[in-house]
Amino acid sequence: MSSYVVVGAGICGLTAAILLAKRFDKVILVEQAPHCGGLLQTVTDDAGHSYDQGTHIPETTGIKEIDDILFCEQHSQKWQSIDKLRTGNYFAGSWDLNTQTIDARKLPLELYHHGLGEFMDCTDIPKDLDIEAYLTKSLGSTFYQELALPVIRKLYGQDVDPSTLTAKTGVNYFGAGRIIASNQRLTALLKQDAVFDAKLGFHHQAEYESQLRQKGGELPEFYYPTTGQRVQFWTDSLLQKAKELGVEVLTSTSVTKIDHANGKIHGLKLSNDRVIDCGFLFWSVPPVFALKAAELEIKKANVSFRTAHLLHYTFDTQLLNTQSHYIWNWDPAIPFFRATLYQNLSADPLFQVTLEYLSGAQDHHKYGLEEGMKDLLKMGLISPETKLVSSLEQKIDNTFPLPTFEFAQATQNNYDALNNTLDNIVISGRFSGQCWLQGDVLRKAYHDINALIIE
The missing domain is CATH 3.90.660.20 (Protoporphyrinogen oxidase, mitochondrial; domain 2)
Known part of the structure; x- marks a missing residue:
């Protein structure tokens, strides 16, 4: 009997293994590290106090089957419900506990007024592909230099050339693409225009929630473990569920060879010399490793x-x-x-x-x-x-x-090479280049796996 194989045992890989095990008889999960969970682990100091490595607050995806898998214990004492995620920010020596968005009004008055004039003159959504040009044409030169560029430097390095970075990756997620530029009343009026809505942040979380509801969207629910394991509880509970469903978990193991013919994967060789008949491969680690194992051409990049x-x-x-x-x-x-x-x-x-x-x-x-x-x-x-x-x-x-154009192009080329050559593979996870946020990754995995059944 052919196996359904998942490579990579982060949150995405663990969830995929569980989804597959609910649909198919033989599922194998392969993880190169000695433990599952990827970066999402709990670490302990010498005094025995625990902290999260890879800090995430788990949230619902809006897909019932996935959410039941992720938070199967949500009605027990092992999960604490968080009504809303509360973020704040520190900038120019002062706090704003209502939003993570930078407030341009904290700049020196003359600089702020000059920047505001430029900002209001930026009345088109830029089509530029690099961060520097995109944000300069969106925010204006002053606000780009004083607000966005320091964030880019903090995240990507003091010596990085912003013109080499793609605007598509991480601009808004890390807070560089939206600002607060005026008072709450004027912000609400300006955000009725699509151009200003794309570059202005809300002053309060409640405003964002209200807009989302008006557009028919649903707010996610957030949970955090109540156990002393902290976020390790999440990965451990998913691993336990996978094993209960019969998933064979192989840690400290990697795929060294992918045998394929006529566009179909039919076998895998592992680092422990084990050979597996493979009918489907869910790949949630960088595609370059699959290309190497399949002896396909790799698009290289300086990363x-x-x-x-x-x-x-x-x-x-x-x-x-x-x-x-x-x-x-x-x-x-x-x-x-x-x-x-x-x-x-x-x-x-x-x-x-x-x-x-x-x-x-x-x-x-x-x-x-x-x-x-x-x-x-x-x-x-x-x-x-x-x-x-x-x-x-x-x-x-x-x-x-670093999200350089060279890296983005190589990632896309490697994704396409795998996707176009092999029919029975799903390339998932952040390294696929298709999505970044965890919720988006999990939703894509769910739809990709369900497409198997339809086929």
Whole structure:
């Protein structure tokens, strides 16, 4: 009997394995790492305090079958429901706890007025493909230089040439594409126009929710584990469900050869020399590895990856921000870009925060636990009386690539080469280049797998 094989045991791969196991008899999940979950893990410091590695707050997808898989325990005490995701931002030395969007009004008055005039003159949606040209024509030169460019530098590196980066990847997700430029009343009026709606953010989350409902959209529900495992509980529960459905899980294993003929995959050879009859392959890791295993031509590119640094802290007293789940830091003087405030996520009595910042191979700046503590104090997230209980510093290489045109073109070419050559393969996950956000990845996986049954 041919097997349905899933390669990559992140959230997408685990979910795909479960969906396949509910439809087919023999499913095998192959993961190169010694554990499942990808970057989504829980780490522990020397004092035994746990933190998330790869900070995500799980959310519903709107597809009942997937949501039942992801949150099968949501009505038990193992999941805590979060009514809405509360984000804020820090910029120009002050807080905004209502939105993650940068407020241009915090700029020096003369600079703000000059930028506002340019911003109002930008009355077309740009068709430019690179971040620099797109955002300059969308926001105006001043707001691009003063607001968007520092965010790009923080995320992609101080030496990066923005004209080499694609506007398609990550502009709005990371907060560089929308700003607050005026008061709430004028913003509401301007957002009635499609051009300004695309580049203006809401002042409050409730405004976004109201607009989404008017357009017939549904707000996702958010959950966070109540167990001491933190987000590790999510990956562990999915792994357990996969095994209960009969999925064979192979860790510390990779695919070294894909045998195919006439557009069909018929066998796989694994790194442990095992050979598998394969009737369908769900590939959720970079397509370049599948091309290599199938001995197909690979489109090569010069790729620079960002390295993630996570600074984890446990304190003896409550953080001064008792509202936000995430804080986005757009202040160029402070290196980290996001803080996760665990005390506001769960009923856990520990007062914890994780700071995330990014570097590249050429970055020589060292930003460690001591510097992070100073910035938490400077920003007013902790008080001078707050004492550190324990901490942990992490470095994770190759978390994501710079979104250059060269990389994007190579990714698309490699995706097309696989997709057009082999009929019984689904290329999924973020590395497919087809979608980025986790919810979009899971929804695509669901529809791709269901298309198998129709065929």
